[in-house]
Amino acid sequence: METTKTPAGRHLADARRNRNVSLQQAAKDTGTPAGLLEAFEGSQLNGSAVPEYAQEALERYAGYLGIGSERAPAERGIVEAVGVRRSYRTEEITVNALDRVTLSIGKGELVAVMGPSGCGKTTLLNTLSGLDSIDEGEIFIAGEPLHAMSDARRTDYRAHFMGFIFQSFNLMPVLSAVENVELPLLVGGTGVKKARDRALEVLEGVRLADRAHHRPNQLSGGQQQRVAIARALVNQPAIVWADEPTGNLDSDTSREVLDLILDLNKNNGQTFVIVTHDPGVGALANRIIKMRDGKILDASIDSAPSS
Numbered sequence: 001m002e003t004t005k006t007p008a009g010r011h012l013a014d015a016r017r018n019r020n021v022s023l024q025q026a027a028k029d030t031g032t033p034a035g036l037l038e039a040f041e042g043s044q045l046n047g048s049a050v051p052e053y054a055q056e057a058l059e060r061y062a063g064y065l066g067i068g069s070e071r072a073p074a075e076r077g078i079v080e081a082v083g084v085r086r087s088y089r090t091e092e093i094t095v096n097a098l099d100r101v102t103l104s105i106g107k108g109e110l111v112a113v114m115g116p117s118g119c120g121k122t123t124l125l126n127t128l129s130g131l132d133s134i135d136e137g138e139i140f141i142a143g144e145p146l147h148a149m150s151d152a153r154r155t156d157y158r159a160h161f162m163g164f165i166f167q168s169f170n171l172m173p174v175l176s177a178v179e180n181v182e183l184p185l186l187v188g189g190t191g192v193k194k195a196r197d198r199a200l201e202v203l204e205g206v207r208l209a210d211r212a213h214h215r216p217n218q219l220s221g222g223q224q225q226r227v228a229i230a231r232a233l234v235n236q237p238a239i240v241w242a243d244e245p246t247g248n249l250d251s252d253t254s255r256e257v258l259d260l261i262l263d264l265n266k267n268n269g270q271t272f273v274i275v276t277h278d279p280g281v282g283a284l285a286n287r288i289i290k291m292r293d294g295k296i297l298d299a300s301i302d303s304a305p306s307s
């Protein structure tokens with residue numbers, strides 16, 4: 001009687017035959033008894049039925065055959081951009097706002113993007129976050145190919161994994177602080193009570209619990225930006241993108257907002273990518289990505305985080 005092979009086993013067997021490797025050779029290469037590899041390929045075992053002691057050998061064998069294992073791939077950047085190009089065409093000229101940008105940002109990093117006006121900083125932020133499209137290249141966020149997603153999927157992905165902070169706060173003027181903060185949750189389908197509780201909790205985190213029912217025009221600039229930060233964080237995003245977050249604030253207030261960002265980065269392990277002209281931000285960042293004319297000049301780790 002012919003035995004049927006589980007998909008996992010057949011997958012392994014096919015991969016080995018495609019590679020023209022004998023069982024004996026595979027056993028030698030992976031340091032695993034040939035009998036066990038045969039069992040992996042056979043009907044007796046599949047991924048979920050593999051006993052604990054053999055899991056590692058199975059993963060090693062799958063990795064050896066290049067068909068991936070159950071385990072997460074080796075640590076990659078949470079943001080990976082490869083050869084990204086973005087140009088703007090007007091009637092007279094074409095501007096290469098991003099010219100083959102390749103970069104990697106690690107999970108939990110606080111990165112400052114700096115460079116002269118018009119060098120492409122905002123374009124970089126908007127394309128890496130999927131707000132804007134690219135002409136060429138690839139962008140991976142936590143290993144997911146952003147460039148290959150449909151618009152709907154990308155919007156959904158952004159709502160779940162990313163927060164945004166803008167220079168001009170972008171708060172809804174008719175809503176109170178807490179209503180502004182809970183908005184992303186309500187849009188995402190969270191219940192009213194739960195959204196309110198969470199929004200109040202995050203407002204407390206930015207030390208604005210006592211201003212929860214003030215409207216934006218009843219708040220100072222720094223307070224408005226802290227509301228905007230609370231709104232960006234309410235979903236607990238893995239990545240927060242900020243475009244000139246201190247651009248409209250005086251130096252004392254900037255410092256306050258920066259301290260808050262630094263705290264969040266340290267305590268929650270959230271990744272921050274901050275476009276800025278503010279040398280104070282640069283000094284606090286783990287790393288400065290310097291741009292000029294749509295290119296990255298230098299993205300080396302050149303400043304240790306100061307506290």
Ligand SMILES: Nc1ncnc2c1ncn2[C@@H]1O[C@H](COP(=O)(O)OP(=O)(O)OP(=O)(O)O)[C@@H](O)[C@H]1O
Binds near residue numbers: 095119
């Ligand atoms: N919608 C657009 N149409 C045409 N050109 C654009 C558009 N948006 C940006 N650009 C051009 O692309 C280049 C990069 O712009 P970007 O806004 O990314 O610069 P930036 O580094 O953020 O500048 P700033 O520090 O002044 O905010 C600039 O030369 C700009 O003129």
Ligand SMILES: [Mg+2]
Binds near residue numbers: 121122123
């Ligand atoms: Mg800009």
